[in-house]
Structures are given as structure tokens and as C-alpha cells.
Amino acid sequence: MIRTTAGRLVLAIGxxxxxxxxxxxxxxxxxxxxxxxxxxxxxxWDSENSIAWRADLPGRGLSAPIIVGDRVVVTCSSGADQxxxxxxxxxxxxxxxxxxxxxWATGRTMCHPKTAVASCTPTSDGERIFAQFSSNDVVCLxxxxxxxxxxxxxxxxxxxxxxxxxxxxPLVVDETLIVQVENDSMDSFAxxxxxxxxxxxxxxxxxxxx
Numbered sequence: 001m002i003r004t005t006a007g008r009l010v011l012a013i014g015x016x017x018x019x020x021x022x023x024x025x026x027x028x029x030x031x032x033x034x035x036x037x038x039x040x041x042x043x044x045w046d047s048e049n050s051i052a053w054r055a056d057l058p059g060r061g062l063s064a065p066i067i068v069g070d071r072v073v074v075t076c077s078s079g080a081d082q083x084x085x086x087x088x089x090x091x092x093x094x095x096x097x098x099x100x101x102x103x104w105a106t107g108r109t110m111c112h113p114k115t116a117v118a119s120c121t122p123t124s125d126g127e128r129i130f131a132q133f134s135s136n137d138v139v140c141l142x143x144x145x146x147x148x149x150x151x152x153x154x155x156x157x158x159x160x161x162x163x164x165x166x167x168x169x170p171l172v173v174d175e176t177l178i179v180q181v182e183n184d185s186m187d188s189f190a191x192x193x194x195x196x197x198x199x200x201x202x203x204x205x206x207x208x209x210x
Contacts, residue, residue, distance in 0.1 A: 024067040027121040027169040053095030058086055061118040063169070067092060068124045071143065075131050077117035082109045085118065087131050089145060099145035105135035107154025111165030121169040123177075128195060130177050134166035138179060140198060149198040153179070159187035164210055176201050184210040 059078030136154035
């Protein structure tokens with residue numbers, strides 16, 4: 001079991017020992033149900049005996065971590081305006097930070113005080129890591145943190161903006177990264193991006209609602 005707080009990542013030992021090598025590559029896990037196949041996940045994970053490690057994060061984040069092999073990846077945002085975007089990778093067994101990548105937000109970083117710019121859970125296809133932020137920035141990294149591409153959707157679609165934050169997380173289907181940029185402005189949409197270069201495969205309009 002994993003939890004992020006404002007500036008801290010906590011990993012329960014059941015994820016490392018109970019789930020073995022099982023990946024958790026997206027929001028709510030492999031099939032989106034939020035249920036792990038392994039039944040040995042601890043329920044009293046606030047106990048010091050059930051926590052494998054803790055790690056401080058360089059910013060505020062409400063996204064959930066993902067697990068890909070022996071890596072735990074999570075996002076956060078820092079700065080007075082949360083305009084500094086972070087993708088951080090830890091060793092799943094030891095909690096040692098393997099790498100951290102930082103980017104400047106290209107879009108609006110306004111959000112409700114109860115959420116954060118880093119509220120979308122990252123996702124992975126096993127070869128790449130994709131992170132989306134409510135500034136409408138989308139980042140693609142390889143498993144070692146090398147930048148593959150960066151897409152500022154707010155630059156491409158300046159009428160797509162929000163002042164509340166973002167709730168939906170990206171999803172990989174085959175070689176398409178699906179992102180939702182639904183908002184109450186003029187350009188509310190969902191898009192499928194090519195995982196190799198970030199270019200649009202398709203884009204459909206969505207209702208303009210918060």
C-alpha cells in the first residue's frame with residue numbers, strides 16, 4: 001500500500017514483499033479496479049512495523065505512485081505558483097532515489113487549494129513513463145529518466161485552461177496515450193497521443209464543464 005502526502009511518500013512493506021514483482025502502472029492498478037491480486041497487503045500500514053521506507057518529496061503532490069519493475073515513480077510540484085514540475089523515481093526495495101527530473105510548467109498553474117498541479121497519477125507502458133500535470137503539460141521519460149518528449153498542450157490549445165486543477169489521469173492503450181483536458185473553457189477535449197513522439201493520433205471535443 002502506498003500513500004503520498006504533501007511532500008512525503010510512504011511505502012508499506014506489503015507492496016515490496018507481498019506483491020512480489022507485480023507492476024502497478026496506472027491509476028487504480030493493472031485493470032483500473034484498485035484491487036491487488038495478492039491478498040497479503042497489510043491493513044495496519046500506519047504501524048512502523050509495516051512501513052518499508054519513507055521519502056521526502058521536493059514539492060506538493062496528490063498523484064498516486066506507480067510501480068514498474070523495481071521502480072516507484074511519483075510526481076509533485078513546487079514553487080510559490082507550483083510552476084516547477086517534478087517526476088521522481090525511487091528504488092522499490094530500499095527507497096533510495098534513483099533519479100529526479102524537473103520541468104517548468106508552460107500552462108496555467110492555478111488550482112483549488114485542496115488539490116495540486118501534480119494531481120494526475122503517472123502511467124507507464126513498461127518502456128516509458130508518462131506524467132500529466134494540470135498545467136496541461138505532458139512529459140514522456142524512459143525508465144532511466146531521460147526525456148523522450150515534452151508536450152505543452154496549453155501552448156497548442158490556449159483556450160484549454162482551468163482554475164480548479166485536474167482530476168483525470170492518463171492511460172496507455174497499445175501505442176496511444178489518452179489524456180483528458182476537460183474544463184469549462186472554450187476548448188475542452190480528450191486526445192490520444194502517439195507514445196513515441198507525443199503527436200496527436202486523434203482529438204475529440206468534450207463538454208465545457210468544470
